[in-house]
Amino acid sequence: MNNEFISKLNDIAEQVNLYLDKNVASKDNLQKVVYEAMRYSLLAGGKRIRPVLAIEAAAVFGITAEKVMPFACAIEMIHTYSLIHDDLPAMDNDDFRRGRPSCHKQFDEATAILAGDALLTMAFEIASKGAIEADNVRGGIEAVKHIAYCAGTEGMIGGQIVDLDAETRKISEKELIYLCERKTGALLRVPVMVAAAVAGKENTSEADCLLEYADTVGLAFQIKDDILDVEGDINVLGKPIGSDKQEGKTTFVTLHGIEGSKKILRELTEKAFKACDRMRNFCKTEKQKEACEFLRELAVFLLERNY
């Protein structure tokens, strides 16, 4: 990978980590364990892809990272809560996450349920504060609404429900795509939606290009996950390999094989590149063009990642 890209990716992740560390601070009160559990899972690393997408989409729209940061971090908090609840015994029953005990193993189930609930709730506290302090209050509150929609029954939670159902029967490719668009796609699309809302660029041609980019990368992201579940290295991935097969799940690999899935992945990356090229036509400043270039490299990074 391009070193300049990696260095910028790390810089943005660092900004995000600082914001999260400051805004999801520990408190020394009777309920301090909930803050510890939230921070345990939230500050455990992670690629911060969703906030990075929001920040770079904002740059394409010509606004600063600062203006989308509360919304970007709210999305990351929601992503984290979903992992905590997903790992619970009643759900995927995963004891490890990012190479460490999952939240309910490190604490206990009740604390993990409440820490997840608390991250989801605080995401909306941070996002609504962000809206109040925004130059564009209406755009800010639209961003809050988009986050709730994409995290909810027609977005991420809807996808999780379909995923539970998919564990009990073979599903069609159409159903698998429906599942992915919601379970992982919605939270990769919403960073662009919040950036467009805050920038006052909703329903523009630029926004359409960025949404197509995000949807394409979102689907590619899931296919890559399916491939890594077969080919990945447990030490790099930080979670067990082969769990999909063990559970008899329908994935892109079971439908298209490894090589077929890799081919689809390359095609989707090409499609993401084309969306980037169209986006570039709308860019006027150097900063906007750089953000476009960064998003192009991000698609490659996600294609080539091994964790």
Add this chain to the structure above:
Amino acid sequence: MNNEFISKLNDIAEQVNLYLDKNVASKDNLQKVVYEAMRYSLLAGGKRIRPVLAIEAAAVFGITAEKVMPFACAIEMIHTYSLIHDDLPAMDNDDFRRGRPSCHKQFDEATAILAGDALLTMAFEIASKGAIEADNVRGGIEAVKHIAYCAGTEGMIGGQIVDLDAETRKISEKELIYLCERKTGALLRVPVMVAAAVAGKENTSEADCLLEYADTVGLAFQIKDDILDVEGDINVLGKPIGSDKQEGKTTFVTLHGIEGSKKILRELTEKAFKACDRMRNFCKTEKQKEACEFLRELAVFLLERNY
């Protein structure tokens, strides 16, 4: 009880039920089970005390029920999600709620976890839409922020965490009050906060009176629950009696006995009456005065309830 009061209480509850039924509608898609589970718990009856408080507080501030309805119903949805998660095996492990199987018994644990998450998420979708459509957008978004704060780690979830800890050791009266102010108090206080925000009456003397009323009624509510856990009728209450004692929990009854707790309850109701009397001095129209009278009767209703 005063029949006119009961009839008005039922009318408001009916308005709330209609709003919830319409806005948390079933959808016939692949994830329809999550809508069924949400509606199973949300539309299972319940006194709708929190929305009633928001609507009557709004009337005292001189604004219509319609203007606070999205926020009032968001609070009720959050109350419902907290009951679903509270009933889970890893939490209170209650198989019954309102005389029916609890959500995880009727469906399964994974669906109950996700239905709870979905109600919490959709609460913020409905509230943020409410803010966008409000005459007073800034007041609306302040209301969203208050809901997130009061439902979160310094509010309801904080109280639940302290409650888990309280099951493992004897706690002091000071700690018990800290717990109650958060676990049940925060969601009874926030209806007044959202009404004040939407009405543009935050930090006024009227708002102070109403907040004192809500805090007093909130504490009384918990003490009444503790008494009902000893003296209640399982058939009326719809849940088992004596569970606090069985779990060795510190309650107002274990600290002050039944008679002592009833005395505190009467004193708190007197305090709520006085807050109503002060509130009445700010009321100009008949409608405002009626709302004041209604809140006074509500305090009596909550004192005398047997479920």
